[in-house]
Amino acid sequence: MRGIPSNIGRLYFQFLIILAIAFVFAYTLNYIFAIDDAEMRIAMSSVFLALFTGSLMLLGRI
Amino acid sequence: MRRVILNRIIKRIVYGVLFVIASYLITYFGIQRTLLDMKFDIVFLDFVYVLMVSFLPEILAWTGYGILFSVAVLLLKYKVFPAHKLERHYLGIKRGSMVKYLFICSLVVLLLFFVPYFMRQPGMTGDVVASLDQSVMQAGSQVSIMSGYAGDVISTILSILAAIFNFFVISPLYIFSPVRLDAFLCALFMSPLFYHTMTVSLSRRHIKVSRHVSKQLCQAGDKLVLKTSLSCSFPAPNASLRAAPVSKGNRTKWKMKSKKGMSCTSVENTEELALHEGYYNFDIVPVSIFTFPFFHTTVYKVCDTNADISVIPPLHYRTRIYIRKPSVFKETGSLIRKQLGSSLDFAGLREYAYGDPLSRIWWKGLAKSGEMLVKEFQSFSEDRWMLVLDLTNPNLAADSTKNMLQFSRIFIELCTRKDIAIGLSTFSPSFYYIDYEVNKRSLLSGLTKVTMPLYEISTKGVELILHDALGTDLDKLKRKCREKHMTLSMVYSYSGLGKQKTFFSWKGENIFKNCMQQFFTHLHKSGKIILLTDGNKKNMGMFKRFKAICENRRYPYLVILTEPKKDTIAQLKKAKVKHIYVPYARLATPGFVMGLVSLV
Numbered sequence: 196m197r198g199i200p201s202n203i204g205r206l207y208f209q210f211l212i213i214l215a216i217a218f219v220f221a222y223t224l225n226y227i228f229a230i231d232d233a234e235m236r237i238a239m240s241s242v243f244l245a246l247f248t249g250s251l252m253l254l255g256r257i
Numbered sequence: 258m259r260r261v262i263l264n265r266i267i268k269r270i271v272y273g274v275l276f277v278i279a280s281y282l283i284t285y286f287g288i289q290r291t292l293l294d295m296k297f298d299i300v301f302l303d304f305v306y307v308l309m310v311s312f313l314p315e316i317l318a319w320t321g322y323g324i325l326f327s328v329a330v331l332l333l334k335y336k337v338f339p340a341h342k343l344e345r346h347y348l349g350i351k352r353g354s355m356v357k358y359l360f361i362c363s364l365v366v367l368l369l370f371f372v373p374y375f376m377r378q379p380g381m382t383g384d385v386v387a388s389l390d391q392s393v394m395q396a397g398s399q400v401s402i403m404s405g406y407a408g409d410v411i412s413t414i415l416s417i418l419a420a421i422f423n424f425f426v427i428s429p430l431y432i433f434s435p436v437r438l439d440a441f442l443c444a445l446f447m448s449p450l451f452y453h454t455m456t457v458s459l460s461r462r463h464i465k466v467s468r469h470v471s472k473q474l475c476q477a478g479d480k481l482v483l484k485t486s487l488s489c490s491f492p493a494p495n496a497s498l499r500a501a502p503v504s505k506g507n508r509t510k511w512k513m514k515s516k517k518g519m520s521c522t523s524v525e526n527t528e529e530l531a532l533h534e535g536y537y538n539f540d541i542v543p544v545s546i547f548t549f550p551f552f553h554t555t556v557y558k559v560c561d562t563n564a565d566i567s568v569i570p571p572l573h574y575r576t577r578i579y580i581r582k583p584s585v586f587k588e589t590g591s592l593i594r595k596q597l598g599s600s601l602d603f604a605g606l607r608e609y610a611y612g613d614p615l616s617r618i619w620w621k622g623l624a625k626s627g628e629m630l631v632k633e634f635q636s637f638s639e640d641r642w643m644l645v646l647d648l649t650n651p652n653l654a655a656d657s658t659k660n661m662l663q664f665s666r667i668f669i670e671l672c673t674r675k676d677i678a679i680g681l682s683t684f685s686p687s688f689y690y691i692d693y694e695v696n697k698r699s700l701l702s703g704l705t706k707v708t709m710p711l712y713e714i715s716t717k718g719v720e721l722i723l724h725d726a727l728g729t730d731l732d733k734l735k736r737k738c739r740e741k742h743m744t745l746s747m748v749y750s751y752s753g754l755g756k757q758k759t760f761f762s763w764k765g766e767n768i769f770k771n772c773m774q775q776f777f778t779h780l781h782k783s784g785k786i787i788l789l790t791d792g793n794k795k796n797m798g799m800f801k802r803f804k805a806i807c808e809n810r811r812y813p814y815l816v817i818l819t820e821p822k823k824d825t826i827a828q829l830k831k832a833k834v835k836h837i838y839v840p841y842a843r844l845a846t847p848g849f850v851m852g853l854v855s856l857v
Contacts, residue, residue, distance in 0.1 A: 207425065209548060213448045214429055220444035220451075221382075225436040247447065254458040 262335050262343065269328045276321030280314040289313065344718030349725055364446075382441040383434025390427050393419050453552035461556045461728070464489045466542045468564035474698050476571045477534045483564070486525045487544065532568045536705040538751040539564035540737060541727070559730040565741065565751075567702035570659060572666055606630045641678045641693045641784035644668060645776065646707065648685040649768045650791050656841070657819065661789055663845035665704055668787075671850060673697040680784060683707040684772035690779045691742055703742060706751075719746045769799050777806055785813045787853070792818030792838075797828045804834045815853070819844060 227243060230236040283289050292310045297303050338346065397412070397419030433441050464487060471482040540563070544556045606619060609629040619630045646661055665681070672679050678693035681703050691703045723745060724731050738748060786807060794800075800816060807814040816836040818825065829836050843849055 209452070210426075211429065213452050214432075216451055217441075217444040217448035218432060220447055221433055221436045221441050224440035224443050228437055228440050247451070251451065251454050254454040 262331065262347065266328055266331050266335070269324050269331070273321045273324035273328065276317050276324065280317035280321065283317065284314045341715050341718035341721055344714055345721040345725065348714065348718070349722050380438050381434065382436045382438050383431065385438060386427060386430045386434060389430075390423055393423055393427065449548065449552065453548040453554070456548050457546055457554045457556060460489055460544075460546055464544055464556065464558055466544065466558045466560040467562045468539050468542065468560045469562060470539070470564050470566055473563070473565065474567050474569070474702055477532070477568050478571060479568075481530045481532065481566060482527055483530055483539065484525070484527045485542070485560075487542075530566075532566065534568050534570050534705070536702065536751055537566045537568070538748055539566075540734065540748065541752045557726040557730070559727060559733045559737070563737070563741075565702070567705040569666060569701055569705055570663060572663060572670075603632065603634060605633050607633055641680070641782065642668075642672060643680040643682065643693070643780065643784045643786045645786060645788045646681075646683045646685075647769065647788060647790035648683055648707070649766070649772070650793055653791060657791065660819075660841040660845050662704060664789065664850065666701065667845060667850050668853075669697060669700045669704070673700065678784075680780075682772075682776050682779070684769055684776070686768055687744070687747065688772045688775050689742075690776065692779075693782060693784060699742075706743065706747065714746050714749065716744070716746060719749050723749065766794065766796055766799065769794075773799070773803060773806075777810075783810070783812055786815070788814065788816045790816065790818060792816075792821035792825050794825070797825065797832065800829060800834050800836075801832050804832070817844075817853075 223243060227236060227239045230239060289310060292313075293307065295306075297306060334343065334346070394416070397416040436444075466485065466487050468486075469484040472479070475481060540559055542558050542560050544558055546554050546556060606622070607630065609618060609631050613631050617631045617633075619632050622628060622630050644665055646665060648658065648661075669679055669681075673695060676695050678695050679700060680693045681689070681691045681700055683689045685707065687707075689703065689707045691700065694700055720731075723734065727734060734748065735745070738745060788803065803816070804814070814835060816829070816834055818829075818836055818838045819841050821838060826836070826838060839849065
């Protein structure tokens with residue numbers, strides 16, 4: 196039983212960090228989805244995707 | 258390596274053709290019709306069954322074509338890629354990680370492009386979160402109402418729990434309230450992946466692993482303790498890192514979990530091992546990293562300390578020799594000539610040569626005969642032996658190898674007792690050489706390293722694979738290898754990272770020739786050479802060449818044959834190669850070893 200509180204704490208900390216990252220993503224995506232011009236929307240979402248994929252690749256490389 | 262791919266190609270061709278043939282068989286021999294006659298009397302099952310059976314030939318045929326297409330791709334790779342790239346491709350440790358990321362990213366792409374179309378009028382996240390909030394609160398009371406304990410203690414507890422859940426899990430979601438729901442869902446899908454990658458990349462740099470083994474050299478059956486400790490220090494996500502080092506030995510696999518109640522920045526584990534004979538290397542530690550929802554990645558680290566175990570076969574031999582008079586007995590090692598205090602023994606006379614010290618001139622002889630002779634002395638500290646094991650015969654039985662090893666072990670134990678330096682070399686596909694040494698431990702651990710079959714893999718390929726897995730840690734590993742007289746491919750094989758495959762096929766004589774060449778280039782000090790071989794060779798030219806080089810360099814040598822063919826001994830006699838024939842049963846006895854020492 197000794198381990199359970201610390202495990203839950205650890206999990207909760209992770210959850211909060213994930214929410215923090217999600218916060219950035221969500222507001223960015225919200226901005227992109229709200230764009231009226233279809234071409235502009237596609238262009239912006241591809242820029243976002245390229246940034247996301249690129250950063251994942253880079254992080255994986257380190 | 259090429260053989261493995263060829264095998265794979267042939268296997269795939271067979272499977273592909275079988276699938277195609279099966280599809281034709283099903284259509285032409287009426288198997289499909291008989292299959293269609295069967296019924297389950299359940300509407301849904303029948304529908305699925307009929308659909309499956311009617312499309313069965315097409316499914317089979319296209320599977321076959323798919324396999325044949327993969328054969329074409331494989332063949333193309335086989336032709337185009339150089340050998341070390343092929344090895345990296347098929348034996349690589351971190352294979353497909355890039356593909357994995359691309360796959361997950363493509364999922365994200367799908368979500369990004371399709372979610373806005375699925376949700377024509379997406380709501381706001383705030384509404385959904387609020388409704389979630391309410392429903393959780395209601396659920397607390399609902400359960401208690403359903404179970405008929407309304408207003409009871411249970412319902413109070415449940416509502417308190419619901420409130421706690423709301424406060425800690427749902428209330429943080431209110432920061433997303435002005436965000437569209439689809440954007441929120443996308444972000445929620447992407448962020449754990451991003452977080453995981455961040456954790457892995459950070460921990461990959463900062464994890465430190467150390468391993469301690471209670472004994473580095475032991476006999477089979479001894480109990481050993483392997484202590485692994487892992488620490489990780491980096492700022493943000495360290496509190497949430499859950500790392501479990503998993504060591505894959507060559508024969509067994511251990512799992513390690515974080516201790517309860519300990520922060521996961523440092524993990525310790527001790528495990529008791531009972532090992533078979535052989536050499537075990539624990540230098541490379543695979544560390545599995547888990548993060549919150551379900552992600553899991555394995556990272557490879559090289560530990561700071563030396564963690565390798567050489568397990569030698571147990572040996573029972575008499576340490577005392579009883580001579581007929583019961584009151585007199587000797588220690589087995591004492592029959593070897595090396596004694597303390599006899600470092601300068603008279604060896605003989607020879608003619609004076611320019612540069613000889615004056616003190617060595619035999620003045621009395623000069624006075625008597627007028628000949629200038631020099632006294633030569635023999636120093637037993639220069640008494641060196643080189644033990645060469647011939648393991649080039651691919652059909653060598655396991656028992657024979659074991660006997661060879663036991664002989665070598667006795668030899669090493671007896672000689673190292675008297676501080677006689679011994680070198681060790683094996684003629685095998687992975688040539689092994691230790692220079693003259695007095696240290697028993699390194700010799701015996703060297704002995705265990707040579708017995709196991711290694712993967713047939715090129716140095717360049719191994720370096721590529723290990724670089725992929727370890728990154729900057731490869732330098733550390735290389736340094737360790739140099740200390741331990743090992744190559745990278747040996748570490749790769751012994752640490753159990755590669756697949757459990759041995760693809761051995763070699764021509765014994767070529768290997769013998771190459772190894773002999775390498776051996777004599779390595780050997781820079783004179784010593785007495787013992788070549789222990791099964792003698793089961795077609796061509797005696799090898800032994801003749803061996804003899805020629807030894808005599809040319811004036812090394813005393815002896816060839817020990819254990820399983821010679823009928824005409825081998827006659828041929829060796831004809832070629833005047835110094836040899837003896839000893840069957841395996843007699844080989845690993847201390848008496849023989851001591852006799853041998855005096856023979857050479």
